[in-house]
Amino acid sequence: MGFHEVRFPASLSFGSIGGPERLTDVVTLANGHEERNTPWQHSRRRYDAGIAMRSLDDLQTLIAFFEARRGQMHGFRWKDWADFKTGGAQAEPAFDDQVIARGDDVTPSFQLVKTYRSGEHDYARPVTKPVRGTVRIGLGGDEQQEGIHYTVDHATGVVTFLHPPNAGDAVTAGFEFDVPVRFDTDRIMVSVASFQAGDAPNIPVVEIRV
Structure with missing residues (x-):
């Protein structure tokens, strides 16, 4: 297959x-x-x-x-x-659309996800096929630069940082998929x-x- x-x-x-x-x-x-x-x-x-x-x-x-x-x-x-897309239907993806993970000083790679929320409940959907050229990543509230701070595997939806994010830092993302x-x-x-x-x-x- x-x-x-x-x-x-x-x-x-x-x-x-x-x-x-x-x-x-x-x-x-x-x-x-x-x-x-x-x-x-x-x-x-x-x-x-x-x-x-x-x-x-x-x-x-x-x-x-x-x-x-x-x-x-x-x-x-x-x-x-x-x-x-991760944001509103009429909005372009922003680097802080979704919180996809939290840094732990060890893990360098994270799966892209889109979270659906309704009331007190939510569902995190893994995204494995992001659209090339649309992925934006943030770390600790600051946008990062692809190819300098991180890379994206567009066949799996895995984001890999050059250095593991600091413990507690929010890893955020916006993208089309x-x-x-x-x-x-x-x-x-x-x-x-x-x-x-x-x-x-x-x-x-x-x-x-x-």
Whole structure:
């Protein structure tokens, strides 16, 4: 199983539908109460790439991309237009968008994460596919310079400092990111006649763990 560090054409993913999926086991007890449990620590996202197809040129681009990935064989990057950056929807990433870790004088490398908060609860989502040229890192409230103070592995989302951050210093980050996905089908079924009439093909895409 391979992963190709190439993004599905963003112009074709714009307008697609999809979002996060969870897996929850719900058991109803005899007294009517429930027990709920999940084997998943992290959510998984699903999309339908077919919804965004607007022309036969789009369809040809899709088929070329599908064939180059060998169907379900190889993963690729996907831009989720509803959730692709750390800050506000209209804001550019800032170095202090997210606190991703605290220094301990020993650890030099940290995984990029995006934290979702609601009330007193939150969820930290590991980000493994940051977009090159968008990552900004801060340390102790000061922005750092890539290539001088730290490096970013854009295939894993790991940030490595030249020197381990001091104990207690907040490691912050802002960035855009893609979702690692694969096609969830090995075939594309479409009729040119029906496509011209406005019927979009069903092309499922599912997030993968990398």
